[in-house]
Structure formats: C-alpha cells, structure tokens
Amino acid sequence: MSTFRNLSSSRRLALGLLGLAGAGGAGLALSLERAVSAADADRFAHAPHFHWPHEGFLDSYDVKSIRRGYEVYKNVCAACHGCFTVAYRMLRNVCMTPEEAKAEAKRATYLDGPNDEGEMYNRPGKTADYLPKPYPNEQAAAYANGGKAPPDLGLITFARHGYENYIFALLTGYQDPPAGFQVDEGLYFNPYFRGGALAMPPPLYNEVLEYSDGTPATKSQCAKDVACFLRFAAEPWHDERKKLALKLVSLLALISAALAYYNRHVWTVLINRKVMYVPKKKSS
Numbered sequence: 001m002s003t004f005r006n007l008s009s010s011r012r013l014a015l016g017l018l019g020l021a022g023a024g025g026a027g028l029a030l031s032l033e034r035a036v037s038a039a040d041a042d043r044f045a046h047a048p049h050f051h052w053p054h055e056g057f058l059d060s061y062d063v064k065s066i067r068r069g070y071e072v073y074k075n076v077c078a079a080c081h082g083c084f085t086v087a088y089r090m091l092r093n094v095c096m097t098p099e100e101a102k103a104e105a106k107r108a109t110y111l112d113g114p115n116d117e118g119e120m121y122n123r124p125g126k127t128a129d130y131l132p133k134p135y136p137n138e139q140a141a142a143y144a145n146g147g148k149a150p151p152d153l154g155l156i157t158f159a160r161h162g163y164e165n166y167i168f169a170l171l172t173g174y175q176d177p178p179a180g181f182q183v184d185e186g187l188y189f190n191p192y193f194r195g196g197a198l199a200m201p202p203p204l205y206n207e208v209l210e211y212s213d214g215t216p217a218t219k220s221q222c223a224k225d226v227a228c229f230l231r232f233a234a235e236p237w238h239d240e241r242k243k244l245a246l247k248l249v250s251l252l253a254l255i256s257a258a259l260a261y262y263n264r265h266v267w268t269v270l271i272n273r274k275v276m277y278v279p280k281k282k283s284s
C-alpha cells in the first residue's frame with residue numbers, strides 16, 4: 001500500500017498544495033457566506049424563536065389553536081391569500097367534527113362545470129374541495145394589491161427561514177420605520193420582511209374577530225393561532241410522522257437489544273475460553 005511517506009517529493013508537494021487550496025477555498029466560501037448574512041442582517045431582523053405547542057419530539061399539534069387559526073385565516077387572510085394544501089375533509093377530526101366540516105364546506109361557493117349545456121355553474125362546496133382562492137389568477141391578485149400578488153399560504157411556513165416563528169414575527173412586527181428609512185407609497189415597514197417594507201397592510205389587530213371558543217382575540221393570540229394553522233397547512237401529517245418515528249425508535253431499540261443478546265450468545269464460548277499452555281512434563 002502506498003502511503004504519503006513513500007510518494008516522490010514532487011507528488012508530496014502537489015498533494016500538499018492541493019490540500020492547502022481546498023482548505024483556503026472552504027475558508028473563503030465560509031467568510032463570504034458570513035459577509036452576505038451580515039449584509040442581510042441590517043436589512044431585516046431575524047425572527048426570534050418561540051416555544052410552539054407542537055415543538056418537542058413527543059408533542060402533537062394543538063388542535064384548539066389550529067381551529068382558532070382557521071377562523072383567523074378564514075375571516076382575515078382568506079380575503080387576499082389562498083391556501084392550496086387544505087381541503088375541508090382535512091379539518092374533519094382535526095379541528096372540527098365531520099358535520100361541522102361539511103357545513104363549513106357548504107358555505108363556500110365553487111365554480112364547476114361545464115354542465116350538459118356546456119355552461120359553467122356555481123355549486124356549494126363539498127368536503128373534498130380545497131379552500132377557495134380569493135382571486136381567479138395571479139394577475140388579478142397583483143392588480144388588487146398594488147402590483148404584489150399575495151403568495152399562497154399553503155406551504156409558506158416551510159418556504160421561509162424560521163418557519164412559524166417568521167409568520168408570528170411578521171404579523172406582529174409592523175412598526176414605524178426608523179429615521180431615514182424610506183418606505184415607498186403603498187408599502188408598510190416591517191423589519192422581519194426581507195428588504196424592510198412589504199405590500200401587505202397590517203392584517204391583525206386586537207379584537208380583529210371573535211373566536212368561537214371565547215378566547216380573547218388579541219393580536220398576538222391571533223398571530224400565534226394562524227401560525228399554528230399555517231404549519232398544519234404545510235404539514236398535515238405532522239402527528240402521524242411523530243407517532244411513526246416513536247414506533248420506529250422503540251422497535252429499533254428492541255431489535256438492537258435482541259441483536260446484542262444474540263451476539264453475546266454466539267460468541268460466548270470463544271469469549272469465555274481460557275487459553276492455557278500446559279508445559280509438557282518431562283519424563284524422568
């Protein structure tokens with residue numbers, strides 16, 4: 001086998017230089033990355049970390065919060081944002097009874113068709129329908145919102161650094177711009193938004209709606225609940241995933257214990273063997 005020591009000296013030098021260049025390159029990349037995030041840092045604030053009810057390894061979603069979050073979404077956000085990942089049937093047995101989900105779907109109207117006469121028609125929603133979209137297309141959405149189309153919220157939690165922390169920080173972070181910060185017409189200052197100003201007017205304030213469960217609807221309560229709902233929208237199988245992981249981990253622990261026992265069992269004779277050298281007795 002050839003080792004570093006018995007390579008020729010020129011090869012050793014070449015290899016050494018290659019190593020140095022690699023390490024240098026990695027260092028440069030790291031410092032550039034740092035420089036970029038430092039430049040970003042003065043443009044927008046990093047969302048702080050909050051303790052979410054579903055955060056821990058063994059924690060499931062807080063379904064009451066999801067129910068309230070759905071109410072916030074429906075009464076406030078749905079005027080401008082769609083949520084393409086949630087169908088009414090998915091709310092069933094999560095934050096609504098099957099009857100409630102059915103009634104909720106029926107209250108929405110969907111354009112369907114064409115019928116036998118080739119006409120499109122409106123029909124009440126079914127539980128299989130996904131939540132209705134506020135605008136027929138992206139252009140209409142942009143036109144109604146000063147040129148910036150409100151993004152679909154279905155996967156927004158996973159599409160932003162900080163996940164639901166970002167949603168919460170964004171919704172509660174509106175404030176007056178610092179002196180000297182120019183905010184264009186039709187934009188609102190928010191330090192959590194990349195660039196510092198966005199086209200969404202502050203959607204939440206205290207008592208923006210009345211919760212059906214009587215929880216006081218403060219701004220931060222609404223922001224927390226809608227963040228929980230949007231996390232649910234992005235990952236409806238969250239609870240199943242954790243349950244499966246728990247089963248897998250316990251199963252693996254059992255299998256490892258069995259294998260460890262079997263391993264000892266197989267090797268026990270060899271491990272416990274005593275090797276003795278008995279000198280031959282000299283025959284006298």
Ligand code: HEC
Binds near residue numbers: 072160193198203
């Ligand atoms: C009046 C319309 C309107 C309402 C109501 C509204 N939004 Fe928005 N929202 C917008 C627009 C417009 C943008 C795009 C902003 C931009 O890109 O400058 C946006 C962007 C966003 C973004 C993406 C920010 C990013 O990082 O790109 C999130 C998240 C969001 N809204 C959440 C919500 C939530 C949650 C609610 C309900 C509590 C809500 N919005 C209510 C109009 C609205």
